[in-house]
Amino acid sequence: MKEDQVKPQGIDRRTFLKTSAVVGAVTAITGFPTIVRSQPKEIVIGSIQPVTGPIPDIGIGMQRTNRMAVDDINARGGIKSLGGAKIKLLLGDHGAKEEVARAEAERFIKDGAVCLVGPFLSGPAMAIATLAEQRNIPFVIDVAAMDAITAKGYKNVFRCFPKTELFMVSIGKFLDQIIQEKKVTIKKIVVSNVGDAFGRSQGAAFIKLVKDKKYPFEIVDHIEYPLGVKDLSAEVAKIKAAKPDVLFPVTRTGDSKLLLRELYKQRVELMGIISPGSPGWYEPEHIRDLDKLAYYVLNNVPWVNPKSPVFQDVNKRFEKMYPGQYLDTNTGWGYVGVQVIADALERAKSTDPAALREALRKTNFKDHPMVGGPVVFDEKGDNINATTALIQVLPDKNLDDRVKVVLPKEFAVAPYVFPWKQLWDRG
Amino acid sequence: MDPFLVLQLALQGFLMGGVYGLIALGLSLIFGVMKVINFAHGEMMVFAMFLSITLLLWGGLDPYLSLVIVAAVMFGVGYAVQRVFVNRILDLPEAMQVLVLVGLGIIFENGTLMIWGGSDLSPKTSLALSSFRWGPVTVDVPRLIAFILAIVITLLVLLFLKKTNIGKSIRAAADNRYGALIIGVHINRLYGICFGIGAACVGAAGALLVPLMPAKATMGAPYTMISFVIVILGGMGSLIGALIGGLIIGVAESLGTVFLPSSMKQVVSFTIMIVILLFKPQGLFGGRG
Numbered sequence: 001m002k003e004d005q006v007k008p009q010g011i012d013r014r015t016f017l018k019t020s021a022v023v024g025a026v027t028a029i030t031g032f033p034t035i036v037r038s039q040p041k042e043i044v045i046g047s048i049q050p051v052t053g054p055i056p057d058i059g060i061g062m063q064r065t066n067r068m069a070v071d072d073i074n075a076r077g078g079i080k081s082l083g084g085a086k087i088k089l090l091l092g093d094h095g096a097k098e099e100v101a102r103a104e105a106e107r108f109i110k111d112g113a114v115c116l117v118g119p120f121l122s123g124p125a126m127a128i129a130t131l132a133e134q135r136n137i138p139f140v141i142d143v144a145a146m147d148a149i150t151a152k153g154y155k156n157v158f159r160c161f162p163k164t165e166l167f168m169v170s171i172g173k174f175l176d177q178i179i180q181e182k183k184v185t186i187k188k189i190v191v192s193n194v195g196d197a198f199g200r201s202q203g204a205a206f207i208k209l210v211k212d213k214k215y216p217f218e219i220v221d222h223i224e225y226p227l228g229v230k231d232l233s234a235e236v237a238k239i240k241a242a243k244p245d246v247l248f249p250v251t252r253t254g255d256s257k258l259l260l261r262e263l264y265k266q267r268v269e270l271m272g273i274i275s276p277g278s279p280g281w282y283e284p285e286h287i288r289d290l291d292k293l294a295y296y297v298l299n300n301v302p303w304v305n306p307k308s309p310v311f312q313d314v315n316k317r318f319e320k321m322y323p324g325q326y327l328d329t330n331t332g333w334g335y336v337g338v339q340v341i342a343d344a345l346e347r348a349k350s351t352d353p354a355a356l357r358e359a360l361r362k363t364n365f366k367d368h369p370m371v372g373g374p375v376v377f378d379e380k381g382d383n384i385n386a387t388t389a390l391i392q393v394l395p396d397k398n399l400d401d402r403v404k405v406v407l408p409k410e411f412a413v414a415p416y417v418f419p420w421k422q423l424w425d426r427g
Numbered sequence: 428m429d430p431f432l433v434l435q436l437a438l439q440g441f442l443m444g445g446v447y448g449l450i451a452l453g454l455s456l457i458f459g460v461m462k463v464i465n466f467a468h469g470e471m472m473v474f475a476m477f478l479s480i481t482l483l484l485w486g487g488l489d490p491y492l493s494l495v496i497v498a499a500v501m502f503g504v505g506y507a508v509q510r511v512f513v514n515r516i517l518d519l520p521e522a523m524q525v526l527v528l529v530g531l532g533i534i535f536e537n538g539t540l541m542i543w544g545g546s547d548l549s550p551k552t553s554l555a556l557s558s559f560r561w562g563p564v565t566v567d568v569p570r571l572i573a574f575i576l577a578i579v580i581t582l583l584v585l586l587f588l589k590k591t592n593i594g595k596s597i598r599a600a601a602d603n604r605y606g607a608l609i610i611g612v613h614i615n616r617l618y619g620i621c622f623g624i625g626a627a628c629v630g631a632a633g634a635l636l637v638p639l640m641p642a643k644a645t646m647g648a649p650y651t652m653i654s655f656v657i658v659i660l661g662g663m664g665s666l667i668g669a670l671i672g673g674l675i676i677g678v679a680e681s682l683g684t685v686f687l688p689s690s691m692k693q694v695v696s697f698t699i700m701i702v703i704l705l706f707k708p709q710g711l712f713g714g715r716g
Contacts, residue, residue: 054645056545195690225689228649230640233439233567234684234692241432254547254641265558266565289549289641293556 042088043079043351045070045341046108048118048128049334053096054228055120055252058279062120062142062334063091064322068314069338079342081349087342094119096196096227098127105131105139114351115140117337120330122146123197129157138344138357142337143330145277146201150380156353158360158377160336162302162386164201167277168209170388171300174407175215175274178298182418184271186245187216192223192235192259193250199278200224202250206276220244229255236262245271249278256280260293264423271419275299277388282328282403287393292427294393296420298406301329303389304369306405306413311369319400326400327369336368340375371411392416431563436681438564444677445574446639448670449632450650451657452581453625459664460601460621463513463524467532469650471626474535475501475633476642477543480550483637489553491572494634498627505626506619513622514615532647539644549641569638580631581670584624588666597621601664649693656700662710671711675699 047066050059070089078084090108094101101124105116109131116132116139119125125144132139133154141149141159145167150159162170179186189210193203203224210219221242223235232255239247247270249259257280263270275281277300287294304311304327314335315327327335340363345351348359365375373385390407394414406416450472457465465471475497482493512531516524557568588594600607600617608614636642657676661668676696683695703710 052540052545052645054643056540056645057547060545223689226693228643228646229689230646230649231443233443233570234436234681235689237432237435237439238684241429254643257547257549257641261556264556265567267558283546285546285548289547289551291551 041085043082043085043114043345044088044090044108044112045338046090046092046105046111046113046116046118047338048092048094048101048104048108048116048124050096050120050124051091051093053094055096057253057283057285058120058330059093061325061328061331062118065318065327065331065334066117066142066338067091068318068321069335069342073339073342079345081346082351087338087345089338092118094121094124096121096124098123100124102127102131106135109135109137113137114353115341115345115356117142117341120144121196121198122149122201125149126197129154132156136353138341138353138360140337140341140360142333144198146197147205148201150382153380155381156357158340158363158381158383160340160375160383160386161333162372162388163382164205166386167202167300167388168205170390171206171274171276172209172213174298174300174390177407178274178416178418184419185216186271187218188220188242188244189217189246189248190221190223190239190242190244191219191248191250192225192239194227194229194252194255194278195224196227196252199227199250199252202276202278206248206250209276217245225255227252229258232258232262233266235259236266236268239263240266240268247273249273249275251275251278251280253280253283253286256286257290260290260297260423264293267424269422273297273420275301277301279330281393282391284324284326284399287399287402288324292395293423294402295395295426296392296417298390298392298416298418300388300390302333302386303329303371303391303403303405303411304332305371305389305411307411308369310367314369324400326403328403329370332370336365336370336375339368340365371405390416433682433685435564436685437678439567439570440678440681441674442567442570442574442677443681444674445577445670446632446635446673447653447657447677448673449577449580449635450629451654451661451669451673452584452666453628453632454651454654455658455661455664455666455669456584456628457622457625458658459666460597461509461513461517461618463517464528464655465622465625466525466528466651467508467535468629468654469647469652470532470535470539471501471504471647472629472633472636472650473642473644473647474504474539475630476637477539477548477644478630479634479637480548480642481543483550483552490634490637491554491576494576494631497634498631501630501633502623502627504630506623508626509619509622510615514618517618532651536644536647543644545644547641547643552638555638573635573639576635577632578670580628581666584628585666587624593617593620653696656696659700659710660703662713665710665712668710668712 049062070087074086078086092104105128120143122144143161145164147164193199281297281299344359348355371389372387378384389405392406396402404414405411479490479493479497482488596612657672661672679695680692683692
């Protein structure tokens with residue numbers, strides 16, 4: 001009966017599938033239609049932050065604003081010069097470890113990242129910078145201050161955040177202004193810093209500043225303690241024994257709380273605390289948990305510009321998305337870092353690393369929420385317009401509004417208080 | 428050198444040493460009875476700290492009061508952990524036991540991170556800022572209370588082990604597991620209770636630390652290490668050794684800041700551990716307590 005079977009005429013299902021596969025393969029190889037190939041649907045960027053380890057709160061916050069910036073860019077139509085290509089953000093965690101930061105960066109490059117952003121800490125920033133230079137992939141540092149990161153002149157590394165040297169220029173000016181305006185005589189000071197790369201670099205730079213500017217006060221003690229420390233009673237006992245007028249601490253979150261509570265319990269009399277620039281003093285959890293103890297600490301940080309419409313817009317949405325949180329120096333620069341990359345992609349009209357690098361080098365990004373001028377990179381990749389403001393925690397019924405910019409005048413929203421009221425005299 | 432500063436540091440270290448002793452007590456008890464080192468110890472303590480903070484924020488319960496609830500919950504957690512995980516690995520090689528317990532530590536840490544987030548939490552408690560002058564030194568009240576309660580809890584655990592039938596059975600099982608089995612001791616349940624007591628001790632220590640320091644989900648690992656150092660110093664399995672070891676390490680770390688930079692204070696503890704391992708490897712109270 002086999003011979004009697006009637007074969008169907010025309011094209012059968014298998015032939016159709018085979019033909020389609022061949023046509024598809026030929027189309028892909030020859031590049032037709034070319035428009036599909038030249039417009040990537042997604043541009044991959046890798047964000048590496050300390051989401052676990054000793055400072056996960058900061059890392060989580062920064063990854064939130066990295067992501068928020070990506071969402072904003074995609075919502076307004078993606079990268080228009082690349083046919084509206086959307087940005088895809090890969091989320092990585094370096095856990096405050098250099099070797100993990102490098103491994104994460106390596107993974108993202110393998111996964112097709114055209115640019116990296118991050119990483120809050122200077123040690124991991126150094127590790128990623130070295131790898132980015134080896135692999136020829138642009139790396140935009142949102143937050144990390146140590147001078148040495150850009151000192152090597154890597155051509156792929158760009159830093160939005162001010163370097164330690166700039167922090168010191170600002171704190172020098174603010175200190176001069178405070179001494180002059182308040183007519184105070186400071187005779188003895190203590191400098192303390194957390195013992196990670198940033199803390200050491202910031203502490204050493206401040207001590208150098210005091211010596212270089214030949215201030216009339218003496219550094220009677222310099223105290224360093226490890227990152228993640230959980231007991232500062234011995235260190236505060238040493239501060240008390242040194243009898244300083246002002247304490248200049250470089251902290252992380254957590255140790256700032258310990259420090260203030262121990263200063264209270266051991267009744268250490270001071271004119272005030274002035275941080276040369278560090279986290280720990282402005283976070284919502286710090287303000288909420290310490291309440292009146294958090295008041296009057298002066299801190300020199302590249303803060304948000306409260307008068308900027310961009311800040312007001314981004315902060316409003318951020319507060320709505322994450323109740324109890326507000327845009328601060330780290331989350332603010334986290335937002336800027338991704339926006340700077342998107343701006344460069346727009347001008348580069350390409351995801352090619354060389355083109356992106358050239359575009360980043362010509363960056364002039366004005367619409368950001370931070371203090372300072374437009375983001376413009378010098379030949380070493382440092383933002384020449386990055387600067388700091390002096391902030392102070394001042395009494396306000398609304399916990400979210402207690403951190404005020406007090407200097408310089410162009411950004412200030414409140415007058416500063418110095419000397420402070422002693423910790424135990426605040427009712 | 429300022430003698431008052433030395434006195435102040437010695438006092439602070441001594442008071443903190445009491446809490447160190449309580450943390451290490453749990454580790455020593457678990458090791459003494461089951462010959463298992465609980466590498467999730469610090470992470471369990473942090474979990475307890477967050478439980479205590481939750482009771483404070485939600486119920487307004489001061490950590491000194493919630494200590495009993497936290498210890499009871501941690502007893503349950505410890506009992507469950509022993510019966511579900513640890514009991515199955517008692518006869519495995521030590522390297523395999525370490526893997527399971529380190530894994531448990533990671534689960535506790537990340538569980539804490541998922542539930543309470545990564546921030547430093549340090550809500551106000553009634554006595555957190557209390558201190559008084561005692562001659563030339565300042566005495567930190569929460570540290571003093573923590574010290575007294577730590578000593579009381581340690582003595583209660585010792586009494587429990589010496590005087591009660593369950594305590595005697597635990598000691599019998601620690602001396603000879605198979606002997607205890609032969610005379611009809613329900614060894615699995617006993618091990619569960621023992622692990623529960625260890626977890627309750629570290630839970631109580633966690634609650635006592637709430638007024639003293641901000642809690643952070645990722646802060647557990649150094650406490651596992653310091654408990655380990657204390658247990659080696661005091662003698663593996665010795666409860667009195669854990670207490671004395673805690674006091675020694677507390678004072679040594681605090682006084683170490685006079686001679687060394689604060690960032691190197693852990694060097695003091697580990698140097699003591701190395702010296703002990705070299706010259707008295709069984710620890711100060713090894714084989715007793």
